[in-house]
Amino acid sequence: MAITLAFDVYGTLINTNGISGLVKTLVGNKAISFMDSWRAKQLEYTFRRGLMKNYVDFSECTRNALDFTCEQLKCNLQPEDRDRLMREYKVLPAFTDVRESLEKLKSANLRLFAFSNGSAPDVTGLLENAGILHFFEDVVSVEDVKSFKPNPAVYEHFLLKSNSVKTNAWLISSNSFDVIGAISYGMNSVWVQRNPDAVFDTWNIQPTRTISSLQELIPLFNI
Numbered sequence: 001m002a003i004t005l006a007f008d009v010y011g012t013l014i015n016t017n018g019i020s021g022l023v024k025t026l027v028g029n030k031a032i033s034f035m036d037s038w039r040a041k042q043l044e045y046t047f048r049r050g051l052m053k054n055y056v057d058f059s060e061c062t063r064n065a066l067d068f069t070c071e072q073l074k075c076n077l078q079p080e081d082r083d084r085l086m087r088e089y090k091v092l093p094a095f096t097d098v099r100e101s102l103e104k105l106k107s108a109n110l111r112l113f114a115f116s117n118g119s120a121p122d123v124t125g126l127l128e129n130a131g132i133l134h135f136f137e138d139v140v141s142v143e144d145v146k147s148f149k150p151n152p153a154v155y156e157h158f159l160l161k162s163n164s165v166k167t168n169a170w171l172i173s174s175n176s177f178d179v180i181g182a183i184s185y186g187m188n189s190v191w192v193q194r195n196p197d198a199v200f201d202t203w204n205i206q207p208t209r210t211i212s213s214l215q216e217l218i219p220l221f222n223i
Helices: 016-052 058-072 079-091 098-107 120-129 152-162 176-185 214-220
Strands: 004-007 111-116 138-141 169-173 188-192 209-211
Touching (some): 004 152, 016 058, 016 079, 058 079, 079 120, 098 111, 098 214, 111 120, 111 152, 120 138, 138 152, 169 176, 176 188, 188 214, 209 214
Parallel strands (some): 004 111, 111 138, 169 188, 188 209
């Protein structure tokens, strides 16, 4: 059976810091704190909603996190500025190592899927804008399950949608909670440590492999 690679999207393939220039224009020297809070709250809201079984589209979690961050940091952004940030979030760029790595993996007949908390239309548009959608066999979204990573049901849904089995399926993610979720479910998982200062969660669960660039997937799968 062919190896299946499930690529997380936000922060793994797509650079969420690609919006930082606009953030700096709007909030000035609060930009770093703004970006950190926005991303942290976005993920926190998915965790909370998953536990509460109170699903909403990922974009709503993103908007709620944006509004919270504006209030927390006393950034008086007008509705049109917040709408502009949300629109920019739909056209974020891919990391520089993504295109070449996906091309090599695809050429080696590995099965590639985008696997995201984002809705299928949003993720499809994001990958298409970044010029990498054609590398993927399909986009698998949590929206069908109406929960979020790291709920085990989400990883089970991925295997069903991709017609894969745990032993041949690998999650590729820069998010340690996602890696731990996949491994806890029984999949293999690669942690992409894009920032050398990033710390993996100190649980008794470790990634199957750790890499700093998607280029390192090539020798990992003997390509």
